[in-house]
Amino acid sequence: MKLLKTASLSIVALALASTVASADTLENVKKSGTLSCGVSTGIAGFSATDSSGQWKGLDVDMCKAVASAVFGDASKVKYVPLTAKERFTALQSGEIDMLARSTTWTNTRDTSLGLNFAGVNYYDGQGFLVNKNIGVNSALELDGATVCIQAGTTTELNLTDYFKANKLTYKPITYDTSGQTIEGFKSGRCDVVTSDASQLYGLVLKVKDPTSVKVLPEIISKEPLGPVVRQGDDVWFNIVKWSHIAMLNAEEMGVTQGNIDSMKSSANPNVQRLIGESGEAGKNLGLDAKWAYNIIKNVGNYGESFERNVGKGSPLKIDRGLNKLWNQGGLQYGAPIR
Ligand SMILES: N[C@@H](CCC(=O)N[C@@H](CS)C(=O)NCC(=O)O)C(=O)O
Structure with a gap:
């Protein structure tokens, strides 16, 4: 009986230890100096290498956005190409810190696979x-x-x-x-x-x-595609989730990669909070006040990323369709930063 008790206690301790270890993604990413981001082996417009070997795409921009939020530097990403079969094991095992790879949010993945979907960066269908x-x-x-x-x-x-x-x-x-x-x-x-x-x-x-x-x-x-993280680390889940939301709010407020510096003098309190001139959003996320400023400065707002990678500015020329902002007849809706 005593043995049994000791054994079950050590199981509890082990479980606790692994929760603690897996809850340190932000610290681990900071320590390693790069964000390990799972992408595809090549999907045009979403995650693929260009002729000079640079990773480009809407999902790649999701990786860059998170690296910008954490490091203020979009280049601090290690891209890990994964097949559809490999992707969830890579995330569960800790090989990658997040997955941004045309991945559909489903009930099974969001529950029994131990994963969390941090938003939908592209509403798709088969x-x-x-x-x-x-x-x-x-x-x-x-x-x-x-x-x-x-x-x-x-x-x-x-x-x-x-x-x-x-x-x-x-x-x-x-x-x-x-x-x-x-x-x-x-x-x-x-x-x-x-x-x-x-x-x-x-x-x-x-x-x-x-x-x-x-x-x-x-x-x-219905294929709601979005970035994915492991369950058990709400700090990290929030960072990935709000990186996407910041890009949506920037588009809604007309804040772009090009005009963000002039937005410092904006009279709009929402813009002031978004770019870290006021409010506590950065602190609340465990990040610098400039987290969203850095995302927009380095990557652009959601509309800019969409058009550059898959829309009018790309060879694919995909219509915004369901991916328009909510106030333009689409489904993309960023929760308020306040
Ligand atoms: N969204 C679907 C499909 C995602 C997927 O992996 N699709 C294939 C094509 S059907 C793909 O993206 N392949 C890219 C690769 O081979 O890396 C899912 O999450 O299961």
Whole structure:
């Protein structure tokens, strides 16, 4: 009995110790001098390297925003490319400090995987890209199709559900990375690629003849994509969450990378609090008063990041759609900084 008691006490102690260890992300990041940020192996507009090997994208900007909030320096990020299958283990094990990799917020991930979603930086949905030569105009005509897909994604699960619900059959060809999936499609191994619709824009640009393919009209799921952290560290959860919110509020208030310095003289108290001229937001987050100023100065506001990476200023030319601010008819809504 005594032995049992000692054993269970040490289990409690172990559990406590691991909670304490995992609750130190901010301190650990500061000590190491870089933010270890999990990204994809290459998704155009979200996280991919450019011709000079620099990581770029909307998700990469999320990493840079957090590094700016913590260090005042967007370059203090170590990018860790991860496949869909690898991403959650990398976060759970502490290999990365946060994940910013086109990851859908689902119930399972938010509960039993021990993770927390710190916001939605892109509202997406699942779509289909087909070779025109299969003569299909709707996803409901895909009975018997061969579908290229990636392992460990919600895409895989939604596909099963959609075909089952519509009494259709398909043959899956499963790959580990986007690169392999595109190659599979290009080489004719499958008739259809299905993924988050935002990724289909990039895929179209990668096929030899973009007029030979088309995106079908159906969007078969909700894919709220956002940055993810481990459960058990509310300080860190808050930092990642408010980094995104700061970018949304900056857009709403018209604060940009270019005009932020002139905003110091703004008469708007909301702007004053956002850029750290007044209020305690930085202190409350365990950061410098200039945390949000540094995000906007280094990365820009949400709209600037969107347009540069996936919108009008990018090859993808994706419409803001659901990702417009709430006061423009969209879903992006930043809680107030006060
Ligand atoms: N949003 C979905 C899908 C995310 C995903 O990993 N999609 C694949 C393409 S369907 C991808 O991004 N691949 C990038 C890579 O291979 O690194 C999820 O969270 O499960």
